[in-house]
Amino acid sequence: MKIATWNVNSVKARLDTVRAWLKVADPDVACFQEIKTQNETFPRDSFEDLGYNCTVHGQKSYNGVAILSKRPVEDVVRGLPGGDGDDHARYIEALIPSDNGVVRVASIYAPNGNPKGTEKFAYKLDWLERLRRHVETSLSTEENFVFMGDYNVIPTPDDAHYPENWVEDALFQPETRSAYRRIAHLGLTDAFRACHGAAYAYTFWDYQAGAWQKNNGIRIDHILLSPQATDRLTGCGIDKHVRGWDKPSDHVPVWCELAV
């Protein structure tokens, strides 16, 4: 089963680009973030035409996440549990049936948190701690679980072309990286690092200042696997070339293959 994640930066503005990628990449499951539209205005017909069922947790203008799946999904969770009064649409999860079992997949859009030291930064850290608690609970089920999406975390200096440019940024603060490690160290595996030893692979290049042309990127879109899913991991990749297409998102798709 091929499972992918992509921060599309508006699903409506990106519709042609996203459809073009789906046709070529042909994932069984695709998690999107920053769809920037509500459930009612999600362009589901455009994806149903390509054979996908759409499960959406949308929001007007900002945020919004979705899961596209060739198989109908079950057991949908909309919103990150424990979010007392949190109205940001940043989390959706669903159970995906396959020929040889099931996989539970989460589409995650963690807060940006800039600038550091503000309420936004505190919200980011709180949100990551909530995610940690939910991951901890989820792992007790011992299922195949894939926690994928835009974590808005640069885990190590190896995940940035110019790490010195990010030392004041919320994505690279010690507190941010600790919060991410507390999640990963529950026993999750970074699918990309498990498959590829090389440093300096990126998933985001800013629109500004020629970042793409200079390969001034960061790796902030991650696929974290439960131990059971890790045992079934057969491959992982970053579709870097998509950043060079017309009307690109500033993020590119990341995918993994699981033997289920």
Place this chain on the structure above:
DNA sequence: ATGCCGACAGGATGTCGA
């Protein structure tokens, strides 16, 4: 130090992103 880009809502330009 700031703008650099891009999407959104709304109908000009401010907010947000990372």
